[in-house]
Amino acid sequence: MAAKISPSILSADFARLAEEVALISDTADWVHVDVMDNHFVPNLTLGLPVVEALLKHSALPLDCHLMIEDPDRWAPAYAEAGAGSVTIHAEAAKAPIRTLRAIRAAGARAGLGINPATPVEPYEDLLGEIDMLLIMTVEPGFGGQKFLDVVLPKVRRARQMIAGRDLPVWLQVDGGVSAETIERCAEAGADVFVAGNAVYGADDPAEAVRNLRAKAEAAAGD
Numbered sequence: 093m094a095a096k097i098s099p100s101i102l103s104a105d106f107a108r109l110a111e112e113v114a115l116i117s118d119t120a121d122w123v124h125v126d127v128m129d130n131h132f133v134p135n136l137t138l139g140l141p142v143v144e145a146l147l148k149h150s151a152l153p154l155d156c157h158l159m160i161e162d163p164d165r166w167a168p169a170y171a172e173a174g175a176g177s178v179t180i181h182a183e184a185a186k187a188p189i190r191t192l193r194a195i196r197a198a199g200a201r202a203g204l205g206i207n208p209a210t211p212v213e214p215y216e217d218l219l220g221e222i223d224m225l226l227i228m229t230v231e232p233g234f235g236g237q238k239f240l241d242v243v244l245p246k247v248r249r250a251r252q253m254i255a256g257r258d259l260p261v262w263l264q265v266d267g268g269v270s271a272e273t274i275e276r277c278a279e280a281g282a283d284v285f286v287a288g289n290a291v292y293g294a295d296d297p298a299e300a301v302r303n304l305r306a307k308a309e310a311a312a313g314d
């Protein structure tokens with residue numbers, strides 16, 4: 093599958109979100125929205141009202157990454173609001189199958205996220221319930237952190253699990269993805285790349301997206 097680039101607005105100017113999203117709307121595939129509640133992670137960002145507002149201004153679909161304590165309660169509302177993809181964390185969900193099905197029933201792609209130290213193997217049986225597996229390559233909570241190479245073998249195993257079941261599940265990496273690290277991620281089997289600092293910290297965010305895509309596709313042999 094061709095690489096998909098999902099710039100994270102966590103590194104954008106929160107006072108100018110619509111303009112920041114417009115900067116990458118011709119070159120990116122998705123817009124990654126990090127929802128943090130200061131409980132599941134030690135940081136507070138934005139919630140459903142901002143996502144609803146952004147939906148009216150984004151030409152690209154929103155990829156909502158819920159880093160919240162009670163995703164079972166809140167995730168379906170993001171899908172119903174019109175998010176293209178809603179990812180819940182395995183460490184937080186108490187009824188993941190019910191919640192993933194509710195996301196799909198509301199018309200969004202359902203994602204399951206795992207933290208760097210969470211093994212992927214226990215979730216193999218859930219692959220049929222999801223459209224995307226998100227593997228965190230930093231500890232969740234903040235943008236601009238250093239990429240954790242230690243997670244790459246898990247990305248490789250996840251790709252093998254998905255291929256073994258012949259499922260159309262996208263494999264997303266999130267955290268510290270940059271021009272220096274994206275090739276390693278693509279070689280390991282990731283096909284959806286979140287990048288915050290590498291895009292919004294660049295002088296030309298649109299060009300940064302093009303560069304990331306070229307590197308990912310070259311590394312994946314696309």
Ligand SMILES: O=C(CO)[C@H](O)[C@H](O)COP(=O)(O)O
Nearest residue numbers: 232233235236267268288289
């Ligand atoms: O989920 C996240 C942090 O929890 C962010 O999506 C991620 O960190 C992106 O930012 P950067 O590319 O700067 O690391």
Ligand SMILES: [Fe+2]
Nearest residue numbers: 126157266286
């Ligand atoms: Fe994220």
